[in-house]
Amino acid sequence: MEKSTWTTKVGLARMLRGGVIMDVVDPEQARIAEEAGAAAVMALERVPARIRAEGGVARASDPAMIREIQRAVSIPVMAKCRIGHTIEAQVLEALEVDFVDESEVLTPADHAHHVDKTAFRVPFVCGATDLGEALRRVAEGAAMIRTKGEAGTGDVSEAVRHLRAMRAQIRRLRALEPAQLSAEAKALGAPLELVRAVAADGCLPVPEFAAGGIATPADAALCMSLGAEAVFVGSGIFLSSDPARRARAIVGAVTHWQDAAKLAELSSGLGEPMRGTESARLAATERLAARGA
Amino acid sequence: MRIGVLALQGAFAEHVVRLRALGHDAVEIRSARDLAGAEGLVLPGGESTAQARLLSDTLAAALDALWRDGAPILATCAGAILAARRGWLDADLARNAYGPQLHSAEAIAGDGTPLVLIRAPRFTRLGAEVEVLARLGDDPVLVRQRRLVAATFHPELTDDPRVHALAFG
Secondary structure, rough: EEEEOOHHHHHHHHHOOOOOEEEEEEEHHHHHHHHHHOOEEEEEOHHHHHHHHHHHOOOOOOHHHHHHHHHHEEEEEEEEEEEEHHHHHHHHHHOOOOOOEEEEOOOOOOOOOOOOOOOOOOOOEEEEEOOHHHHHHOOOOEEEEOOOOOOOOOHHHHHHHHHHHHHHHHHHHHHOHHHHHHHHHHOOOOOOHHHHHHHHHOOOOOOOOOOOOOOOHHHHHHHHOOOOOOEEEOOOHHOOOOHHHHHHHHHHHHHHOOOHHHHHHHHHHOOOOOOOOOOOHHHHHHOOOHHHH | OOOOOOOOOOHHHHHHHHHHOOOOOEEEEOOOOHHHOOEEEEEEOOOOHHHHHHHOOOHHHHHHHHHHOOOEEEEEEEEHHHHHOOOOOOEEOOOOOOOOOHHHHEEEEOOOOEEEOOOOEHHHHEEOOOEEEEEEEOOEEEEEOOEEEEOOOOHOOOOOOHHHHHOOO
């Protein structure tokens, strides 16, 4: 029996497809998420919108709080480490979390390097804004890619931009001749073998999820329609007026994204979504997606 | 054969690919109307709590009807839990019985079947009518009850088409 193989890492990512991964800050929220049909929860101390509002350095969460959440639910528990913070990642692996998110939502610990994820038994997910960034993270060992979007804004437009960029770049690779792939890999800043694999398969070598600014069932369905295989919802659920109901509706929307009548039903009477911030109004220093490209 | 693959949540896409490679007509099932004309059924892996929340009473009744008609069914991982919960498989399973993701593993069953076990369940009781087809150590990992084949592992994530061929042969 061989544990923590590439197949088992990517395999768990595959099992989460068609699902919703919800940010939770305590066991009570984790139970609400599980009951609503979340495929997994992300345990963290402050949702991105609060990190934005309060500022300061955002770090990995208190292990005691992560353990409480692990005890509260039976679905997979993920947790975030800072970009390049190998030791935070080791601590999360020691806690036996199911997935580590090396996340731009936390304050980066290393402005030049990401964690060498191939050295870990636990699988990693990383954010990306385009294909080159996605493939650099896969080369470092990420078993799942999510869009960065612009976390904590409740504005889906950046996630849409990243999904569209990924689709357009993949389509371009499909149209190139084999002889052109080397130059394209150089332009993307990505390893040639991964570029060849994407050109052959027409998709990333690992599951591609959407994250960043998803606040409504329709936002989640929009991301699915643009090629996402599942969605992360951070601030959008527990900063809304009726989290349990909104969580259930977003879970339904990811499954039934092609059925507009069903989406109308799911979107009805959910109360107030999170207020949010238009991402175009953010100053360059407030943009989390630019961290760790 | 036209085979419906339950597509509420989880790893349904690999089943569709595998079934098509075996010459079947595979369709994704999200509501009862998608089941029209289906002669077989796959319950895929995923998160069983999420799948249960997404399974409407109408769709559940339509799936029950297909099972009652004796359609061949393949249930993998979370799908096996669903099959037991609906009374199609006379068995009890412990969810996530090997521990968290760090204990997910690749292995070879006693009969040579390649296994990918991801936060896998374990059979804790099998009814008298349930036949064990493969074991890992002492644990049954592949079982059959009439036309239903249930696996605690993921045959759709390996290159081995035999489990699908067995279920829909």
